[in-house]
Amino acid sequence: MRREGPAGVASGAASAPDGVAGVREPLRTEFEFELPRGFVDESGTVHRNGAMRLATARDELVPLRDVRVRENPAYLSVVLLGRVITRLGTLGAVHDGTVENMFASDLAFLQDFYRQINAEGHTRAAVACPHCEESFEVELAGSRLGES
Numbered sequence: 001m002r003r004e005g006p007a008g009v010a011s012g013a014a015s016a017p018d019g020v021a022g023v024r025e026p027l028r029t030e031f032e033f034e035l036p037r038g039f040v041d042e043s044g045t046v047h048r049n050g051a052m053r054l055a056t057a058r059d060e061l062v063p064l065r066d067v068r069v070r071e072n073p074a075y076l077s078v079v080l081l082g083r084v085i086t087r088l089g090t091l092g093a094v095h096d097g098t099v100e101n102m103f104a105s106d107l108a109f110l111q112d113f114y115r116q117i118n119a120e121g122h123t124r125a126a127v128a129c130p131h132c133e134e135s136f137e138v139e140l141a142g143s144r145l146g147e148s
Contacts, residue, residue, distance in 0.1 A: 045090070
């Protein structure tokens with residue numbers, strides 16, 4: 001499985017991570033990905049490459065009013081991903097119906113990718129060993145955001 005690194009789409013500025021005065025890097029708001037299996041449309045075409053933008057507060061709040069989400073909270077990620085995926089292969093538009101018809105492995109991939117790009121700058125998770133119960137952290141992503 002290969003995930004593309006950030007595809008910078010400038011829409012603001014952020015300070016340089018190394019703290020160099022006066023140096024500003026563009027804020028990346030869109031990130032490219034490649035699905036493990038790919039979405040198969042009605043004509044049988046497989047779409048694997050796409051892009052996802054950073055989520056806004058509105059993106060996370062609006063789906064909560066959706067009746068499907070209220071009836072089944074697990075549907076939240078489908079509606080949310082339908083809002084933030086900006087491109088998938090040659091499809092004209094991506095929406096919750098598109099996400100709903102993806103393979104489970106691709107949905108899991110996109111849920112993880114969403115968490116990575118919208119997280120607080122890291123992709124570590126606290127876990128405990130089921131045998132000895134010792135706690136430790138694991139890295140969920142590769143060495144750079146978007147890599148495996």
